[in-house]
Amino acid sequence: MGCSAKQIALQISIAPRTVERHIENVRLKLNARNRAHLITQAIHLGLLVIEPPPVSEPTLFDQR
Numbered sequence: 001m002g003c004s005a006k007q008i009a010l011q012i013s014i015a016p017r018t019v020e021r022h023i024e025n026v027r028l029k030l031n032a033r034n035r036a037h038l039i040t041q042a043i044h045l046g047l048l049v050i051e052p053p054p055v056s057e058p059t060l061f062d063q064r
Contacts, residue, residue, distance in 0.1 A: 002035065002039075005017075005019040005020045005023070006019075023035065023038070026038060027044075030042065030045070034035075
């Protein structure tokens with residue numbers, strides 16, 4: 001699941017507003033409508049690669 005700007009900011013020690021501004025700059029450069037569309041565009045353009053989790057980690061599709 002995606003992280004909020006505040007969560008990202010805490011992890012990398014910058015202000016949440018700075019995170020929001022960086023996300024907005026990338027969104028505008030990729031002509032994305034929102035954050036979800038931004039991710040889709042980045043994957044489509046090969047800028048973001050999502051790898052499957054290691055076999056040892058459960059996924060959302062695992063039934064218990």
